[in-house]
Amino acid sequence: MKLRIIGGGPAGLYFAALMKRENPAHDVVVFERGPRDATWGFGVVFSDRALEFLRADDEPMYQLLTPLMETWPNLTIVHNDTPVPITGNGFAAIGRLELLSRLYAHAESLGVRIEFDSELTSLDDPALAGADLIVGANGAFSWVRNEHETEFGTETDLRPNRFIWYGTRKAFDSLSLTFRETEHGVFCAHHYRYSPGMSTFLVEVTDATWQRAGFAVMGEQEAIRHCEQVFARDLGGAPILSNKSYWRQFPAVTNRQWSFGKVVLMGDALRTAHFSIGSGTRLAMEDAIALWKALRDAGSVPEALALYRERRLPPMKKILDAASASIRWYERMDELIKLSPIDFAYSYMARTGRVDHEEVARRDPKLAVAWERAHPEIHGPSY
Numbered sequence: 001m002k003l004r005i006i007g008g009g010p011a012g013l014y015f016a017a018l019m020k021r022e023n024p025a026h027d028v029v030v031f032e033r034g035p036r037d038a039t040w041g042f043g044v045v046f047s048d049r050a051l052e053f054l055r056a057d058d059e060p061m062y063q064l065l066t067p068l069m070e071t072w073p074n075l076t077i078v079h080n081d082t083p084v085p086i087t088g089n090g091f092a093a094i095g096r097l098e099l100l101s102r103l104y105a106h107a108e109s110l111g112v113r114i115e116f117d118s119e120l121t122s123l124d125d126p127a128l129a130g131a132d133l134i135v136g137a138n139g140a141f142s143w144v145r146n147e148h149e150t151e152f153g154t155e156t157d158l159r160p161n162r163f164i165w166y167g168t169r170k171a172f173d174s175l176s177l178t179f180r181e182t183e184h185g186v187f188c189a190h191h192y193r194y195s196p197g198m199s200t201f202l203v204e205v206t207d208a209t210w211q212r213a214g215f216a217v218m219g220e221q222e223a224i225r226h227c228e229q230v231f232a233r234d235l236g237g238a239p240i241l242s243n244k245s246y247w248r249q250f251p252a253v254t255n256r257q258w259s260f261g262k263v264v265l266m267g268d269a270l271r272t273a274h275f276s277i278g279s280g281t282r283l284a285m286e287d288a289i290a291l292w293k294a295l296r297d298a299g300s301v302p303e304a305l306a307l308y309r310e311r312r313l314p315p316m317k318k319i320l321d322a323a324s325a326s327i328r329w330y331e332r333m334d335e336l337i338k339l340s341p342i343d344f345a346y347s348y349m350a351r352t353g354r355v356d357h358e359e360v361a362r363r364d365p366k367l368a369v370a371w372e373r374a375h376p377e378i379h380g381p382s383y
C-alpha cells in the first residue's frame with residue numbers, strides 16, 4: 001500500500017509505524033512541516049492507567065515509553081491556600097519533545113520515511129499522487145479538514161475560556177490544579193512535572209477575567225510577570241517559562257464523517273479533547289491503532305474506513321462527552337470557587353458525570369467522608 005501521512009505528531013507517526021510493522025512492503029511517508037528537533041509546548045499528561053491502552057496491541061512501545069514517564073498516584077486541588085489531596089487518580093506525563101523523538105526513531109527504524117520541513121498545503125500536491133490512502137493527521141487546525149468541511153461535516157465550537165501553555169523548572173510533587181481568586185477573577189493553573197527538572201504550567205481563566213486583567217493588551221513578558229505574581233506561592237520563586245506560548249481559546253472540533261474518497265482524518269484533526277481530561281495524545285494514538293486494525297481486518301480501503309469509524313466512535317464519544325462537561329466546569333470556576341475547599345474538590349471529581357458518590361468513595365474514602373459530614377441533609381445524621 002502507498003500511504004501518505006500529513007503531519008508528524010503522535011497520531012501520524014504512530015500510525016505510520018504500525019502500518020510499516022504490519023507489512024514492511026508498505027510505502028509509508030510522513031510529511032512534517034517542522035524541523036526534526038522543534039516542537040511547541042512542554043509536557044503532556046496521560047490519565048488513569050498511563051499507557052495501559054498500548055499494552056495489548058504494542059507491548060514494545062509500552063516498554064519504550066513507560067520508563068520515560070513521571071508518574072503520581074494522586075491529584076491535588078488547591079483552593080486558594082487550601083490543598084485538598086485526592087487519592088486514586090493516577091497520572092503519567094512525558095515531555096512532548098521526548099515523546100516525538102522516540103516516535104521518530106521508532107518509525108524510522110521500521111522503515112518509515114519522515115520528510116521534515118515539508119509543509120503540504122493541498123491534496124493535489126504531487127507528493128500525494130498515486131496514494132492508496134492520504135491521512136490528515138495535521139492537528140487541531142488541520143487544513144485537510146477545514147478545506148473539506150462540507151465533506152467531513154465539521155463543527156467547531158470555540159469555547160470562551162482563555163488558556164496559555166507555559167512551563168517552569170519547579171518540579172511539582174503531584175498533578176495539581178491550583179485555583180486562586182484575584183481582583184480580576186479566578187486564575188487556574190494545571191501543573192505537573194513531566195521530567196525530573198521540568199513541569200508544565202498551563203494557566204486558564206474565563207474570558208471576563210482575561211479582559212479585566214488586561215491580557216488583551218499585555219506583552220509576553222508582562223503576562224508572564226502577572227501569572228508569576230498570581231501563583232507566587234505555588235511557584236516558590238521559580239520563573240514561568242514560555243515556548244512560543246500565546247493565549248488561545250479551545251476549539252471543540254467534531255466531524256460527522258471521518259473520511260471521503262481516500263482521505264481520512266485522525267488525532268486532533270479528527271476531533272479535539274480538552275486538556276483538562278488529559279487525553280488528546282492518548283486519543284491520537286488510539287486512533288492510529290484503530291485505523292491500523294481496520295485496514296488489517298477489512299477487505300478494501302473503503303470498507304476499512306467505514307470500520308474505523310464504526311469501531312472507534314463509541315469509545316471516543318464517551319471521552320468527548322466527559323471532555324465537554326469538563327470544559328463547562330472550568331467555565332464556571334468564578335462561581336464554583338465560592339464553595340468550601342472540600343465541596344469544590346468534590347465538585348471537580350464529579351464534574352464529568354462519570355464519577356458518582358460511590359466512585360468518589362472508592363477512589364478517596366477520606367474525601368467522601370468529609371463531604372458526607374458536610375452534607376448531613378443528604379446523608380443523614382449518622383454521618
Ligand SMILES: Cc1cc2nc3c(=O)[nH]c(=O)nc-3n(C[C@H](O)[C@H](O)[C@H](O)COP(=O)(O)OP(=O)(O)OC[C@H]3O[C@@H](n4cnc5c(N)ncnc54)[C@H](O)[C@@H]3O)c2cc1C
Nearest residue numbers: 007009010011033044045119120138139267268280281284
Ligand atoms: C495547551 C495544550 C495542552 C495539552 N495538554 C495535553 C495533555 O496534557 N495531555 C494530552 O494527552 N494531550 C494534551 N494536549 C493535546 C495534544 O497535544 C494533542 O491532542 C495531540 O498532540 C494530538 O496529536 P496529533 O498528532 O493529532 O496532532 P499534533 O500533535 O498537533 O501534530 C500535528 C502535526 O502536524 C504538523 N502539521 C500541521 N500542518 C501541517 C502541514 N500543512 N504539512 C505538514 N505538517 C503539518 C504539525 O507541525 C504537527 O507536528 C494539549 C494540547 C494543548 C493545545
